[in-house]
Amino acid sequence: MPCPAAHAAKIAQAAASAWWKTHGTSRDEIPLGVVAALALTTRADPAGPDPASLILDANRDEIAALLRRIWTLFAITRPELSIRTGPFAEWLDDPSDAQLDGARATAGAVIKAGQLKLTADRRAQEVDLLGHVYQELRNPRAGKARGEVYTPTGLALAIARMTLTGAEPGQSICDPCAGTGGLLLAAARELRSQGTDPSSMHWYAADIDLSPSPAWPSTCTYGISARTSWWARRTRSPRPTGQPGPYPSRSQHSNGTTRGSPSPASSRPSAC
Secondary structure, three states, rough: OOOOHHHHHHHHHHHHHHHHHHHOOOOHHHHHOOOOOOOOOOOOOOOOOOHHHHHHHHOOHHHHHHHHHHHHHHHHHHHHHHHHHHHHHHHHHHHHHHHHHHHHHHHHHHHHHHHHHHOOHHHHHHHHHHHHHHHHHHHHHHHHHHOOOOOHHHHHHHHHHHHHOOOOOOOOOEEOOOOHHHHHHHHHHHHHOOOOOHHHEEEEEEEEOOOOOHHHHHHOOOOOOOEEEEEEEEOOOOOOOOOOOOEEEEEEEOOOEEEEEEHHHHHHHOOO
């Protein structure tokens, strides 16, 4: 099997190519949502039908029904995140023919590129798959206008190593410019290498463009979502949207990753 990073890049290229050829360059939340939905799925019965074959044989209406089911189950199990992942599924309420064709083409392309094999590989926890897809789909001009700069995986891992040495369970990790969540995933990888369960930490992320964002399903895929709070930096006060938890009162900041001790509940910023 190819290295997970190279495999993720191949899947991202396949998704973008299929979407652009079938639909065009707009509505990138649809192909991104297709990849995110498939990343959240697992094979329930090892002796059952091959899900890859089922998806490849499905028509566009069956693909749409599958996506509705996945996002409905996600909303039931993670209701605090459903408002932010809504754009990945809301197009299914009244899809156009072009959107249905594009979603089916995208699903088929990423399955052929081996997405289910990648997401079933434990090593995939070290790869920001949705970040790769997001960057492949994103209009470069739009990203420049928003000041978006994707942090390469190697650099993200170096930042995590520099800031998380000696991290202890219960401390807080914050990325004030979360984007696709790559720095958070690098932090989770570094914690695992130290023998620390990422779910034992409190996670915080902020950005100006968090909806739709691949960061939410990414944190679910990589096991750090249970204590993750998100807010969009559009006003002076943050708007927490995830599980409640203490906010950092003391921090050590380095290039977008913050680690600090939790503060008492009375000092939490109020929701706006």
